[in-house]
Amino acid sequence: MTNHESPVTPGPGPAAKSELRTVLRARRRGLDRAVVDDRRTAALLRVLAEPPAVVAAYWSRPDEPDTHALIDALVARGVRVLLPCGTDPDWAEHQPGQLRPGTYGVAEPTGTPLGAAALAEAGLILCPALAVDRSGRRLGKGGGWYDRALLHAAADAELWALVDVAEVLDQVPTEPHDRPVTGWVTEAGLARAGAPVGLGARHDLPAPAAPDQAAAR
Numbered sequence: 423m424t425n426h427e428s429p430v431t432p433g434p435g436p437a438a439k440s441e442l443r444t445v446l447r448a449r450r451r452g453l454d455r456a457v458v459d460d461r462r463t464a465a466l467l468r469v470l471a472e473p474p475a476v477v478a479a480y481w482s483r484p485d486e487p488d489t490h491a492l493i494d495a496l497v498a499r500g501v502r503v504l505l506p507c508g509t510d511p512d513w514a515e516h517q518p519g520q521l522r523p524g525t526y527g528v529a530e531p532t533g534t535p536l537g538a539a540a541l542a543e544a545g546l547i548l549c550p551a552l553a554v555d556r557s558g559r560r561l562g563k564g565g566g567w568y569d570r571a572l573l574h575a576a577a578d579a580e581l582w583a584l585v586d587v588a589e590v591l592d593q594v595p596t597e598p599h600d601r602p603v604t605g606w607v608t609e610a611g612l613a614r615a616g617a618p619v620g621l622g623a624r625h626d627l628p629a630p631a632a633p634d635q636a637a638a639r
C-alpha cells in the first residue's frame with residue numbers, strides 16, 4: 423500500500439517538516455472532502471459513545487478534516503467542548519453558533535477565554551495535523567500553537583489526530599518538543615500509535631471492529 427510511504431524522504435528537523443508540509447497542503451487543496459469527512463465523523467462518534475466530560479477540539483476550516491458535525495454531536499450529548507482562541511494558546515467553551523472570524527481563517531469561540539491551563543480538564547484532545555506516522559508523531563501546520571498548548575494537557579489525556587488515510591505515513595520528521603499522539607482517526611476508522619499491523623494500525627482495511635474501538639475509550 424503506497425499510502426504509508428512518505429512523499430518526501432524525511433530527515434530530521436524543521437527543513438524536512440517544511441518540505442513535507444508543502445506536499446501535503448497541495449494534496450488537501452485538490453481533495454473533495456465530503457465522503458471522507460462523513461466516514462471519519464461516523465467512526466469518531468462510534469468511539470465517543472461514552473465521551474469524557476470535557477473534550478478539546480478545534481473548529482475546522484474547509485481545507486481540514488471536518489470537525490463541525492462531531493462537535494455539534496458532542497455538545498448535544500452534554501459534553502463541554504473547548505475550542506482554541508487567540509494567537510497564543512488559549513481555550514474557550516464552544517456554544518453552538520457563537521463563533522467569530524479569527525486568525526489564519528479559523529473561526530474562534532466568542533466565550534470567555536479560560537487560559538491555556540484549561541486544557542488540563544480535557545480527557546480527550548483532538549489535534550489538527552497535516553500527517554501522522556505509525557509511532558504517533560504528528561506534523562502540524564508549523565506554528566507551534568499545539569506544541570505549546572499541549573504542555574498543559576493532563577498526562578493521561580488521549581490525543582487523537584484527524585487525518586486522511588493518505589496522510590498516515592511511515593515516518594514524519596520530528597523535533598524534541600513534539601508530543602506524540604495516542605492515535606489517529608481517518609475515514610477508515612481509528613488506529614492507535616504503535617499498534618501492530620492487523621490490530622488497528624492498518625488503514626487500507628475497512629473500519630476496525632470492536633476491540634480497537636473499545637481500546638480507544
Ligand SMILES: Nc1nc2c(c(=O)[nH]1)N(C=O)[C@@H](CNc1ccc(C(=O)N[C@@H](CCC(=O)O)C(=O)O)cc1)CN2
Nearest residue numbers: 480481482483486506526528550562563565566567568
Ligand atoms: N482549525 C484549526 N484551528 C486551529 C489550528 C489549526 O491548525 N486548525 N491551530 C493549529 O496550530 C491553531 C491556530 N494556529 C494556526 C497556525 C497556522 C495555521 C495555518 O493555516 N498556516 C498556514 C500557513 C501560514 C503561513 O503563511 O505561515 C497554512 O498551513 O497554510 C492555522 C492555524 C489553533 N486553532
Ligand SMILES: Nc1ncnc2c1ncn2[C@@H]1O[C@H](COP(=O)(O)OP(=O)(O)OP(=O)(O)O)[C@@H](O)[C@H]1O
Nearest residue numbers: 439561562563564565566567568569570597599600
Ligand atoms: N513548547 C514550545 N515553546 C516554544 N516554542 C515552541 C514550542 N514547541 C514548538 N515551538 C516552536 O514552534 C515552531 C513550530 O514548531 P513545529 O514545526 O513543531 O510546529 P507544528 O507542530 O507543526 O505546529 P502545531 O503545533 O501548531 O500543530 C518551532 O519554531 C518550534 O521551535
